[in-house]
Amino acid sequence: MKKIFQLNIRTKLILSLLSVVLITGIGSMIFSIITINKNVLGQAYDAVQIQLNTANHIYNKQINVIHLFINHLSSLDYLQEAISARNKHLLNRKLNEVKKELDIDIINITDERGRIIQRTNNPLMTGDDISDDLFIKNVLKNKKSYYGTDIISKEQLAKESDAILKQAYIKVIPTPKARKREKSFEESGLVLKAASPVFLNGKFIAIIYGAKLLNNNFDLTDRIKNLIFKDEKLNGLDVGTATIFQGDLRISTNVKNNDGTRAIGTLVSEEVYSSVFEQGKIWLDKAFVVNNWYISGYSPILDIEKK
Secondary structure: OHHHHHHHHHHHHHHHHHHHHHHHHHHHHHHHHHHHHHHHHHHHHHHHHHHHHHHHHHHHHHHHHHHHHHHHHHOOHHHHHHHHHOOHHHHHHHHHHHHHHHOOOEEEEEEOOOEEEEEOOOOOOOOOEOOOOHHHHHHHHHOOOEEEEEEEOHHHHHHHOHHHHHHHOEEOOOOOOEOOOOOOEEOOEEEEEEEEEEEEOOEEEEEEEEEEEOOOOOHHHHHHHHHHHOOOEEOOEEOOOOEEEEOOEEEEEOOEOOOOOEOOOOEOEHHHHHHHHHOOOOEEEEEEEOOEEEEEEEOOOOOOOOO
16 A cells, blocks of 8 residues: 555656656747747848838939939030020930930920920920929929929820820729729829929029839839849749839739739738828838738838928
C-alpha cells in the first residue's frame, strides 16, 4: 500500500513537471511565432513606406522635368519675340519639337489675359479664355511658374484632340469593397503640368504651359514598378505593383485582373479612399486590391493649392 502511494506521488510529480515543461515549451513557441511574425510584418511595412517614398520621388521628378523644360522655353529670346509678333509658324514648329522631345500631350501659349494664342494639338482653335484654369490663374496673379498635378475637364481636352479625349475616357468597373460611385465612366484627365510666365523687355506678355496626360498611360507606373521591384515575382505573381488613382479610380496601373489585363477602371477600397482622399492621410496597412489582400501603401496627390 505504501509503495503504491509512493508511486502515485512520484507519477503525479513527474506528470506535473512534464506538464509545466510542456506548457512552458508551447508558450515559448507561440510567443516566438508571434514575435517573428510581428517582426516580419513590421519589416514589410517599413519596406512599403520606403517604396512609397521612392514612388513619390519618381512622380515628382517627372513633374520637375516638365517644369524645367517649360521654364527654359519661356526664357528664350527668339520665342519671346515670336510670341510678341504672333509668328504662328515659328511657334507651332518649336512647340511641336518640345512636345515630342519632352513626350508630353499638351503644350500651349496664352496671352497676358489668359486667352489661347497657340494650341499645338489644334492650331486653328485659338482665342478661348482659360484664365480660370488653376495654373493659369496663379501665373496671371503672381507672375511666376507653377508646376504639379491638375485635372483637366472633358471640355478642355476636347479642344485639344479626339485622341486625347479618347485616352482620358475610362469606364468604371465595379470592384469588391469599393464605395458606390454615381458615374459609370470618367472623362476628365489627370495631368502632370507646368506653366511659366513669358516676359519681353521686362513686360509680362504670355504664359506657356505643358501637360502630360496620365489616364491610360503606363510609362510612369511601369517605371516606378521596375525601379522599385525589378519585376520580381513570387509564385508567378508580382511582388509589387504601382498605381495612380484619379480620385478613387485606377487610371494607370500594373495591377492585373484575373485575365491578365491591366486593372484600369477598377476602384480603390472605400476604407482607403476615406483615409487618403477625404482625409489626406498616408495609408500603410492591409488593403483589398482588385481581387486580393496586400500589404499596401497609399499617398495622396495634392494640387498646387494643396487640395
